[in-house]
Amino acid sequence: MHKKGIKVALFSVFLTIITVLSGCEPLLVLDPKGPQAERQASDILLSIGLMAIIVIVVFALLVYMLVKYRASKQKPDYEPPHIEGNLWVEVIMVGIPVLIVAFLSFVSVQSNYIVEAKPKGYEDTKPLVVYASSSNWKWHFSYPEEGIETVNYLYIPTNRALEFRLYSHGPITSFWIPQLGGQKYAMADMVTTLHLAADVPGEFMGRNANFSGKGFAENTFDVTAMSQDDFDDWVKEVKETAKPITEEKFEELLEPGHLGRQTYTGTHLEFSPPPTGHNHTEESTETHETESHTDSNTGHEGMSH
Amino acid sequence: MDFFDRFAVPHPSIAIYASMAAIGLTIIAVIAGLTYFKKWGYLWREWLTTVDHKRIGIMYLLSALLMLFRGGVDAIMMRAQLAVPDNTLLDAQHYNEIFTTHGIVMILFMAMPFIMFFMNFVVPLQIGARDVAFPRLNALSFWLFFMGAMLFNISFVVGGSPDAGWTSYFPLAGNEFSESVGTNYYMIAIQIAGIGTLMTGINFITTILKMRAPGMTLMKMPMFTWSALIANVIIVFAFPVLAVLLAMGTLDRQFGTHFFTMDNGGMDMLWANIFWVWGHPEVYILILPAFGIYSEIISTFARRNLYGYKSMVGSMVIISLLSFLVWAHHFFTMGQGALTNSIFSITTMAIAVPTGVKIFNWLLTLRKGKIVFTTPMLYSMHFIPLFTLGGVTGVMLAMSAADYQYHNTMFLVAHFHNVIIPGVVYAMLAGLHYYWPKMFGFMLNEKIGKRTVWLLSIGFILAFMPMYASGLDGQARRMYTYSEAAGFGLMNMISFVGAAIMAIGFVLIVYNIYFSTRYESRDISNDPWDARTLEWSTHTPVPEYNFAILPDVESNEALWDAKKNGHVLFKGDYEKIHMPNNSGIPFIMSCIFFVWGFSFIFSLWIPVIVTTLGIFGCMALRSFEQDHGRYISVKEIEETETNLRGA
Ligand code: HEM
């Protein structure tokens, strides 16, 4: 039974690894297209490597003990000895993990400051600011400097810092474009900032990663990265062709449900500014503007029927 | 009409109607059976009013097994729904309800009572005590837990299940986005069960500190008792937080306050923060007693003393302290900035060190041992490698910048199942096999038992390893479906197959219980595993007073000393034994609590007031009751002892 069990177990591990590896395309997170995602992928691979060593040591020790000290290998009259701890063994047992964890902590702290800052390599570029706000179950992207707004799709220039200001018109959501970088929450009472950048043009998957109710699974958006010139052309085209976003129209957009892609000139920020409260990161002078709160309230009321 | 409308399930389906019918029929069958076999009196005298820690333990066990199957059915339905892309087996609403109830049922109504079962059954025996410090409070703890669990479970057929996740983050769980009473059930049912748990914490701390056998100093306590002590200390610090949190949630939902709302200054992350201030310690409340069980089993079947006793205790103490300092790792992505994340990243990783110490101590316990592969040991030997995998992925998640990529994905789901299944669930199953003979006087079948272990592990690997990959491929958790183009199909299909294999494993456990009840020998000794601690020094079945003479202890392996070194455990003569009387009050009071909770959930204020008075009435009754317990005479003890020895 044991032998057979082990064989089946090994085989299933093997099968799993194979299917995973042969998943043809590389896993999204490990196929980064921007500096932040790159740093995260390299942290992930580094920690997998270090952790693999620990796993192998534990597995090897376990197999060794089980093979060497099983009762069937021992004389029938063998009496295992009484052994208390040993100081040196304990020092090693604590010391090596402490070293590994200290090293990983060091890397982790470094990475924290990297992913929370302007993306490496694009420090000198002027960041494109995009307000990404979620409502059940859509994403609204406002480009205040360009004066345009889209729903459920995001066009971005490559080789330039991107600064996403995130907030929500409803439940907590999480803005995530795996190939450009990890996620961050969008909440109703504050604006959070996520720094990203794209190195190459391409189409990427973006989604809300945080459960937000019935329509959560389909709460996705398409991301297209293009050269700055193409981006400028697109902005110009939008300004020429799209209709302006009005307060009325925006209320309509906030109604729960799914919408396809939409494009507007102007942004909803003008009549429905983002929340100002409890901002942890920047400019957090707690001036509770009741006005902005009432504004976002009207949004909610629109959603609750 | 309006009045009755609220009790209707908002999104009924055939499955729900079928379950209603099944629940109704089961209740009728139970009532009819009890009446036909004239067992009402027996049920009342021997179980509903019992204050015996062993019986209370067994009731915890039964509830836990029942809930394991409820949660398991949820799990299999989820895996089936996700097995293929664009599946329509479940719609979004049902899927959301199912993963919500799965999480709550498994953690609070399966794993918690399972460890409560072990603490109740084992701790007094292991420390040579005759019961817990407050036996009646213990009964109340159980019945409150039980009524909380039942109340939660009826949400499914009366009024609708909660659907905002087991974490129930606001504002999603607020009135605006969760209109049904589902989340009220969450708030009230968990509150009732949680009060029971808090009382257990106080009870067991007192028991362990005050009722140990003569000679058993703290550092001579068996490892499971140590783990129980520390887990209960965590309970006493963590559960009040949960109580307050749930009260705030209730106020927001039913009384119009604004703790977590989106307007009027409510803070939505406040819920998440307080939730995890309880939630992270909670996972250690589950894992520490599991570690304790493994320590007992591994040293028993390596036929050796536990290696590094002191560092085992020390590491648990450190884990318990650190467990309160890491909560923010559950929302690194909240935007609190690099500094805060760095601090929590480091504290989180620090927990891996004492956890690692424990793993190495178990490995070194095997060294120079004489290892016998019984079913409990086989579980433990599967635990070590699989739990190590879960632990190291925990360290990976603790790298906060990288966690921006893991968070909210299947990678996280893989991590916590990878620690909870091999860590907590295997410990429970191992412990179940291990303590079964002490409880019921016969062993569970070893051959079926070992096959089950292999089946569970194979199923586990197939079910959860692919999730690490699909998480890294962008599959968010809690999605009720995904498109063909997403490319998660194969990985989720493998998960489904794995889950089905695990389901077979769990069914085999039930079959094993049935099979062993019928065919296994009743002729077993008091110490069938050749174990080392006090619980095996008393008779099987354990007499109600546990030990006719309180044992005398010199080391943390008192029974082993007696067997190998001629230590005399039981010195002196029989004396009359003082025992607590049974009481119906805990059960009745908990029934009133059930009605109170139900009325509260539906905002039926008149019954709430009446039942509140009833609850205080029970408390007053208890305060003024003169009950000094009873004595078991020397003659009775002698009779019982000769009977048990003869058997
Ligand atoms: C080596 C020790 C461990 C470390 C470093 C660790 C680390 C973490 C981290 C960082 C997260 C949050 C990840 C995220 O949300 O993105 C997490 C989640 C979780 N861990 Fe662990 N963990 C460890 C051990 C355990 C143990 C022993 C258990 C349970 C017995 C456990 C149960 C959980 C659960 C239930 C969750 C997530 C719950 C949810 O979001 O629904 N972990 N762990």
Ligand SMILES: [Cu+2]
């Ligand atoms: Cu945690």
